[in-house]
Amino acid sequence: MALQATSLLPSAFSIPKEGKSGSSSKDSTLFGVSFSDHLKADFNSSGLRCKREFNQRVGAVRAQTVTATPSVTRSAPEGKKTLRKGSVVITGASSGLGLATAKALAETGKWHVIMACRDFLKTERAAKSAGIPKENYTIMHLDLASLDSVRQFVDNFKRSGRPLDVLVCNAAVYLPTAKEPTFTAEGFELSVGTNHLGHFLLSRLLLEDLQKSDYPSRRLIIVGSITGNTNTLAGNVPPKANLGDLRGLAGGLNGLNSSAMIDGGDFDGAKAYKDSKVCNMLTMQEFHRRFHEDTGVVFASLYPGCIATTGLFREHIPLFRLLFPPFQKYITKGYVSEDEAGKRLAQVVDDPSLTKSGVYWSWNKDSASFENRLSQEASDAEKARKVWEVSEKLVGLA
Ligand code: LMG
Ligand code: NDP
Ligand code: PMR
Numbered sequence: 378m379a380l381q382a383t384s385l386l387p388s389a390f391s392i393p394k395e396g397k398s399g400s401s402s403k404d405s406t407l408f409g410v411s412f413s414d415h416l417k418a419d420f421n422s423s424g425l426r427c428k429r430e431f432n433q434r435v436g437a438v439r440a441q442t443v444t445a446t447p448s449v450t451r452s453a454p455e456g457k458k459t460l461r462k463g464s465v466v467i468t469g470a471s472s473g474l475g476l477a478t479a480k481a482l483a484e485t486g487k488w489h490v491i492m493a494c495r496d497f498l499k500t501e502r503a504a505k506s507a508g509i510p511k512e513n514y515t516i517m518h519l520d521l522a523s524l525d526s527v528r529q530f531v532d533n534f535k536r537s538g539r540p541l542d543v544l545v546c547n548a549a550v551y552l553p554t555a556k557e558p559t560f561t562a563e564g565f566e567l568s569v570g571t572n573h574l575g576h577f578l579l580s581r582l583l584l585e586d587l588q589k590s591d592y593p594s595r596r597l598i599i600v601g602s603i604t605g606n607t608n609t610l611a612g613n614v615p616p617k618a619n620l621g622d623l624r625g626l627a628g629g630l631n632g633l634n635s636s637a638m639i640d641g642g643d644f645d646g647a648k649a650y651k652d653s654k655v656c657n658m659l660t661m662q663e664f665h666r667r668f669h670e671d672t673g674v675v676f677a678s679l680y681p682g683c684i685a686t687t688g689l690f691r692e693h694i695p696l697f698r699l700l701f702p703p704f705q706k707y708i709t710k711g712y713v714s715e716d717e718a719g720k721r722l723a724q725v726v727d728d729p730s731l732t733k734s735g736v737y738w739s740w741n742k743d744s745a746s747f748e749n750r751l752s753q754e755a756s757d758a759e760k761a762r763k764v765w766e767v768s769e770k771l772v773g774l775a
Contacts, residue, residue: 463592464540465726466491466583468519468576469548471500473687474600476507477719478545482726483513491539493519493530493548521548521575523562524772531582541586543726546576546599546657551689552646553697558637565771566630566637568646572653577660578772584664588672594732598725599661601678601737603711605654606752611683611711618651618752620760627767646692656768658737658751659761665735666758667765677731679738680749681721682713710742717744 465482469475470492482488492514494500500516517533520526534541549572552559561570580597587595606612607619620626621640628635637644639652658678665676685702693701705712713721721740725731731738731746739749754760769775 460593462486462513463488463542463727464491464590465489465543465545466493466517466534466541467545467547468493468521468579470494471496471503473689473715474681474684474718474722475545475547476503477715478547478722478726479504479514479719480507480509481716481719481723483509485723485727486510486513487727488513489539490514491534492516495520495522495526519579521571521579522550522567524575524578525562527575527578528582531579534583535586540590540592541583542590542592542594543596543598544580544583544587545722545726546580546597547722548572548576549600549650549653549689551650551692553650553693555644555646555692558632558644558646558649560631560637563771564629564631564633566632566644566649568649569626569630569639569653569656572650573656573660574768574772576657577768578774580660580664581769581772581774584668584672584674587674594675594727594729595673596675596677596726597661597664598722599657599676599678600722601658601661601680601755602651602654603680603683603739605651605658606680606755608750608752611709612651612752616645616648616651618648618655618754620652620655620754620764623760623763623767626764626771629771655752655755656764658755659757659764660768661737662735662756662758663761663765666761669734675732675734677725677734677736677738679722679725681718682740683709683711684715684718685712687715713740720744721746 465488467475467479467490470479470490471494479490479492483490490509490513492500492504494516495518497516497518504514504516517530518526519530550568552568559567561567561575563570565574576599580599584597587597603609603611604614605618607617612618619640621642623639624641625636626639628641630637630639632644636642638649639656661676661678668674669676683705685705690698690701702712721744724746725738733748736748737751738746740746750756766775
């Protein structure tokens with residue numbers, strides 16, 4: 378039983394293998410269990426402007442490479458030049474974690490954030506009301522529920538002339554109350570289609586841009602979650618993530634000649650979301666295995682904490698939306714504000730100490746980062762390879 382309790386600890390409370398700093402012990406308890414724990418779309422005119430800015434910046438970088446300080450993220454000592462602004466694409470930056478991360482990065486003045494979003498006006502309003510300095514962001518249209526849109530975004534981005542230093546795959550949908558599946562433009566179940574397949578194609582197509590970047594630390598970050606990890610208590614709240622033998626995914630998740638669920642079972646929106654997060658975490662590791670050594674790109678995933686107030690829960694019943702934040706704040710103590718979560722993800726983007734690749738980051742109660750363990754399924758290399766290969770076929774890369 379003791380063993381069981383330990384294995385069910387939320388991942389944020391697992392034993393750290395390596396940390397940024399500080400302790401990782403958590404002193405909260407739950408039921409006697411101690412938990413350590415602008416479419417501006419960058420069209421031609423702005424594209425030209427970008428090119429110009431970029432060329433100027435590249436010049437600055439070249440000039441600096443001789444005398445460069447090793448870190449781009451620390452402010453340079455007086456009199457020394459700093460590196461050019463980093464260029465980071467964040468999907469789903471119109472609300473929640475993505476918006477908070479965009480704000481945290483833009484406010485440093487060291488990053489230009491490309492907010493890759495499906496709703497331009499909403500994003501513009503969000504950026505304005507969050508007070509993100511105008512010169513530090515650009516909005517580009519991206520609808521992850523359409524592979525055409527993903528390809529269009531990639532074309533637009535490449536034409537903008539901007540470098541790509543960090544890509545953050547953050548957007549997601551969660552459809553816990555749906556009785557029937559809904560589908561992406563290509564007919565994939567919407568949660569896995571958006572959260573996993575859209576991001577899979579996006580990151581595959583943008584990998585070459587990350588490789589080309591001359592920025593000192595180039596990163597691909599895919600947001601994961603505790604609820605996809607069955608080695609935690611949160612991951613054991615039904616329905617549990619389980620990809621099975623991938624028969625539904627292999628069949629195209631279309632709900633016609635195949636199941637809409639990865640494992641081939643009956644549709645369950647909450648499970649589809651959790652399965653999609655498992656795919657996100659497996660994809661990050663497969664990227665790491667295939668490309669880290671050759672490209673030097675850092676691949677990472679994270680659980681930012683339970684941001685119980687975001688738009689992710691918009692489809693949930695009102696009672697849930699009412700009770701979930703106090704439940705997480707006062708009972709599980711897993712709650713984290715959007716601002717705090719945004720700082721955590723921003724850290725994974727630009728902290729010079731978080732350069733280890735293939736890692737799933739979490740934070741303890743003092744907000745110190747540590748390298749966390751994934752569940753058995755979410756760290757299964759063979760499954761990761763299969764998810765990769767099947768996904769390649771579905772998105773037309775193989
Ligand atoms: C399901 O519904 C859907 O049916 C399913 O399809 C899928 O979508 C799934 O995972 C997604 O959700 C969710 C449903 C059942 O829950 C709700 O809609 C209600 C909200 C539940 C959130 C927890 C609320 C707890 C109340 C806290 C009160 C806050 C007070 C704060 C005050 C602070 C004081 C200082 O959700 C379930 O998973 C079933 C849960 C059933 C609870 C049974 C308890 C089991 C024991 C585990 C411990 C839980 C701790 C709860 C503490 C409650 C305290 C009152
Ligand atoms: P939000 O709903 O606030 O943000 C999700 C974002 O994804 C929105 O910007 C949304 O755009 C965007 N999005 C949804 N569908 C698409 C699409 N088809 N194309 C482009 N963008 C899309 O949720 P969170 O901020 O909570 O979620 C962000 C990430 O954090 C997700 O990956 C989630 O899994 C993860 N996460 C969240 C946790 C939490 O407790 N909230 C815990 C652990 C992980 P729009 O505004 O147009 O709807
Ligand atoms: Mg969960 C003990 C810690 C803990 C943590 C850190 C989370 C995170 N949750 C915990 C516990 C519990 N949750 C318990 C004991 C219950 C039963 C009452 C519970 C229930 C619950 C529900 C119904 N929790 C949920 C839901 C959702 O609908 C959310 C979900 O699963 O979305 C897929 C959710 C979440 N709990 C979390 C986190 C981070 C979520 C948000 C989902 C995510 O992004 O992964």
